[in-house]
Amino acid sequence: MAAANLIFSIANVKIGTKETGTYGTDLGVTKGGGTLTQDITSVEIRSDQKSDPEAIIATQAPKTLTLNLLDASPDNLALAFGGSAAGSVVTIPALVEGIEKGIKITTRTVNKVYYEIEIPRALVKGNSTITFGSDDASTIPLDVAILKPSSDTYKPVTIKKITVA
Numbered sequence: 001m002a003a004a005n006l007i008f009s010i011a012n013v014k015i016g017t018k019e020t021g022t023y024g025t026d027l028g029v030t031k032g033g034g035t036l037t038q039d040i041t042s043v044e045i046r047s048d049q050k051s052d053p054e055a056i057i058a059t060q061a062p063k064t065l066t067l068n069l070l071d072a073s074p075d076n077l078a079l080a081f082g083g084s085a086a087g088s089v090v091t092i093p094a095l096v097e098g099i100e101k102g103i104k105i106t107t108r109t110v111n112k113v114y115y116e117i118e119i120p121r122a123l124v125k126g127n128s129t130i131t132f133g134s135d136d137a138s139t140i141p142l143d144v145a146i147l148k149p150s151s152d153t154y155k156p157v158t159i160k161k162i163t164v165a
Contacts, residue, residue, distance in 0.1 A: 028071025040128040063146035068139040082126025098127035120154040121147040
C-alpha cells in the first residue's frame with residue numbers, strides 16, 4: 001500500500017521578484033534535490049527546585065534552503081555567485097551582497113498529490129562551489145537564507161498540499 005502524502009523530488013524551481021507572489025523564471029533541472037532547514041535556538045528556564053526546565057522558550061528559528069542546479073545557464077551562475085549575466089558572460093564582484101528573490105518549489109506528483117513550497121523573500125547569498133569532475137556533470141548549489149517578509153500578507157515559508165483530480 002502506497003502512502004498518499006509523499007514529498008518526492010523536485011519537479012521545478014521558479015524564482016521571481018521578492019514578495020509579489022509571482023514566480024516567472026524557471027531555474028531548469030536540478031540534481032540531488034534540495035534541503036529546506038529550520039534550526040530552532042531556545043533557552044531553558046530552570047529553577048533551583050527542579051531538575052527539569054520550568055519552560056523552554058524559542059528565541060530564533062532561522063530557515064535556510066539549499067538547491068543543486070544542474071542547468072549551468074549564465075543567469076543561474078550569476079544567481080548562485082551573486083553576480084550578473086550579460087549574454088554569455090557572467091561577472092562576479094569582489095564583494096558579493098547576495099540577491100533577493102522570491103522562490104517557489106513544486107514537487108513531483110505522487111499518488112495524485114504534489115506540494116508547492118513558497119518563499120516570498122529569500123536572499124541567495126552568493127556562497128557557491130562548482131566541482132569540476134570527470135565522472136558527471138557539475139551542479140551549482142544555491143545557498144539561500146529565508147528572510148522575514150516585510151508585509152504580514154506573506155509568511156516566511158508556506159507549504160501547500162495539492163491533490164490532482
